[in-house]
Amino acid sequence: MSSTPMAVQTRPFAVEPVTNVMLPDGVFDNALYKLRIACHYTNTGTTDLTNVSLYLESIGDPGIVVTGQTYTFARIPAGASVLVSWAADFQNATPGKPLVSFVAKADGFTSFRTIRQIFVSQTRYNSATDTYSITVPEGRLDISNVTVIPPAPGGWWPGPKPGGDKQSPWVGPYVPTGMTMVWVPNPAYAGIHGDLPFADPWYKVLAWLVFIIAALVGIIAAAEGSGTFNLGIEGTFDDTDPGLDISCCTPASGVGSDGTSVAGVAGVIATAALVVALADSADPYWRGQAATPPAAGELTTSERVNARWTLLDEPRAGKAYRTQVAWDYERTTTGASYHYGVTEEQTNIHVTKEVKVVTPDTVTSSGSLWVQAVFTRPDSTVFSGPDLYSFALFQAPQGLFFLVPLTDDGLGFDQRASDGTYTGGLNLREAQAVLKQAGQSTTGIWKVYVFGQDVNRVAPGTPPEIAAQTIGGFFVGSAIQITFDPNLPCPLEAQGTIKVI
Incomplete structure (x- = not known):
C-alpha cells in the first residue's frame, strides 16, 4: 500500500x-x-x-x-x-x-x-533607549530613530467600544518614513556577505515584522485589553517625520462591531511602505555588503543602515505606489569602517490589475451568503490555490462582522480547485444565534469586504540570496486603503452587497 x-x-x-x-x-x-x-x-x-x-x-x-x-x-x-x-x-x-x-x-x-x-x-522593546530589537539565530537587528506619518487624532476602535476608561482606542495606523537599523551578526564574520536571517529573507523583513508586531499589540490591547498579548512591546511610535505636515486618514465609517481584522489590514498596508522603500531584489544590507568588501583578515562586527524615504503616492494595497529613498550603509570591522550610500526610487511590485468580486443579489434568511473573488496579476494571470491567504468579511445590516476564509480548493462553496476563484460562504441559520445575542437581525443589506495576502511559495532548499527576493504577506487586494487626508475616512469600500429577506 x-x-x-x-x-x-x-x-x-x-x-x-x-x-x-x-x-x-x-x-x-x-x-x-x-x-x-x-x-x-x-x-x-x-x-x-x-x-x-x-x-x-x-x-x-x-x-x-x-x-x-x-x-x-x-x-x-x-x-x-x-x-x-x-x-x-x-x-x-x-x-x-x-x-x-x-x-x-x-x-x-x-x-x-x-x-x-x-x-x-524574538522582538523586545527597550524604553530607556527607545530601541526595538529583534533576535534570530544569525544575529540581532536594533531599530531606532523611527520617523512616521502619524494617524489622525482620535484613534480607531477595532472592537466593540468599551464601557469604561480602562481601555483606549488603537492609535494607528503609522506609515514609516525612516529609521536606523543596526545589525549585530552572531558571530562576527569574514568576507563580503554574512548569513541572511533564517538563510532566507532580507534583513528588512525583520524590520517590517517589528512594525507589524507593534501595530498588532496596539490593536489587540484596544479590542481585548492589555495583558497576555503584550510582552515588552509598545504599540505606538512617537517621532513624527519633521519634514512632513500630513497624517493618515481617520477611521472608516462603520469600523467597529469587532472590526479587528479591518484595523489589522490597515496596519499591515501602512507599514509595508518600509519594505517597498528598501527594495525586493536586494535590500540595503546586501547591497552595502557587496559595495564594501573588507580587507583580508578583518571580521565584520556590526552594520548600520540609516534610511529615509518619501512616499510619492499613497500606500495603496495592490497598487504600484512609489517611494523616493536615500540610505547610507556602514560596515564596522575589527580593522576599519566602510561606507556606501544610495538615492533612488522604488515601486511596490506586489500588485494586482483587478480584483473581481461576485455575490448573489438576494438570499433568504434561511439560506447562505457567498462570495467569489478573482485576483488578477498585471500580466493577466490569476492567483490560484495556495498563492494567497484570503478572507472575506460579511457585515450584517446592524454592523456585526463575520469572517470567512476564501479558498480555491474545490470544497464547500468553491466549485473547482485551483481555478483562480477564491470562494467562501456564511450559513445564515448558524449566524442567527450570534446576531440574536447582539440584538441584531439577519434581514436587510449585508456588505461584503474581500482581502488577500500573497504567500511565500519558494521551495525549501532554494539558495538564500534567491529565496530572499520573494517576500510574502503583502496585501494584494484589500477593501480598506490608506490615504493622507485626515479629514476623510480611510476608504472602506464594500465590493459587494447582498439583500437578505
Whole structure:
C-alpha cells in the first residue's frame, strides 16, 4: 500500500488570530503569545482522495505549545490545496527554525509525514533607549530613530467600544518614513556577505515584522485589553517625520462591531511602505555588503543602515505606489569602517490589475451568503490555490462582522480547485444565534469586504540570496486603503452587497 499523496510543499506561515492577518513573510515572533500555524496541504496525486485526515504531529521546540486538532475531509480533489491551521502558544518559543511534523492519511493509503521548518524570532522593546530589537539565530537587528506619518487624532476602535476608561482606542495606523537599523551578526564574520536571517529573507523583513508586531499589540490591547498579548512591546511610535505636515486618514465609517481584522489590514498596508522603500531584489544590507568588501583578515562586527524615504503616492494595497529613498550603509570591522550610500526610487511590485468580486443579489434568511473573488496579476494571470491567504468579511445590516476564509480548493462553496476563484460562504441559520445575542437581525443589506495576502511559495532548499527576493504577506487586494487626508475616512469600500429577506 502506498503513502497518502498529501504534502505541505512550502513553509508554514503565522496568522495572528485576533486580527486574522498573516505576519510578514509568515514569520512567527514570541512577542505575540498566541499565533496560528497555518499551511496549505496539497493533494499531489492524480486522483481525488477520500476520507482524509490531517494533523500536526509534533514540533521541534518544546517551548511552543500546540493545541491538537485533526482536520477531516470527505474528499480532496486531485491537485487541490486545503488551508488548515493550529492554535499555538509561542510565549516560551526560542528564536530559530524548529521542524514541524504534519501527518496525512486517506482511504486506501498509509499515513504520510511531511517535515517543514518554521521561522521564529524574538522582538523586545527597550524604553530607556527607545530601541526595538529583534533576535534570530544569525544575529540581532536594533531599530531606532523611527520617523512616521502619524494617524489622525482620535484613534480607531477595532472592537466593540468599551464601557469604561480602562481601555483606549488603537492609535494607528503609522506609515514609516525612516529609521536606523543596526545589525549585530552572531558571530562576527569574514568576507563580503554574512548569513541572511533564517538563510532566507532580507534583513528588512525583520524590520517590517517589528512594525507589524507593534501595530498588532496596539490593536489587540484596544479590542481585548492589555495583558497576555503584550510582552515588552509598545504599540505606538512617537517621532513624527519633521519634514512632513500630513497624517493618515481617520477611521472608516462603520469600523467597529469587532472590526479587528479591518484595523489589522490597515496596519499591515501602512507599514509595508518600509519594505517597498528598501527594495525586493536586494535590500540595503546586501547591497552595502557587496559595495564594501573588507580587507583580508578583518571580521565584520556590526552594520548600520540609516534610511529615509518619501512616499510619492499613497500606500495603496495592490497598487504600484512609489517611494523616493536615500540610505547610507556602514560596515564596522575589527580593522576599519566602510561606507556606501544610495538615492533612488522604488515601486511596490506586489500588485494586482483587478480584483473581481461576485455575490448573489438576494438570499433568504434561511439560506447562505457567498462570495467569489478573482485576483488578477498585471500580466493577466490569476492567483490560484495556495498563492494567497484570503478572507472575506460579511457585515450584517446592524454592523456585526463575520469572517470567512476564501479558498480555491474545490470544497464547500468553491466549485473547482485551483481555478483562480477564491470562494467562501456564511450559513445564515448558524449566524442567527450570534446576531440574536447582539440584538441584531439577519434581514436587510449585508456588505461584503474581500482581502488577500500573497504567500511565500519558494521551495525549501532554494539558495538564500534567491529565496530572499520573494517576500510574502503583502496585501494584494484589500477593501480598506490608506490615504493622507485626515479629514476623510480611510476608504472602506464594500465590493459587494447582498439583500437578505
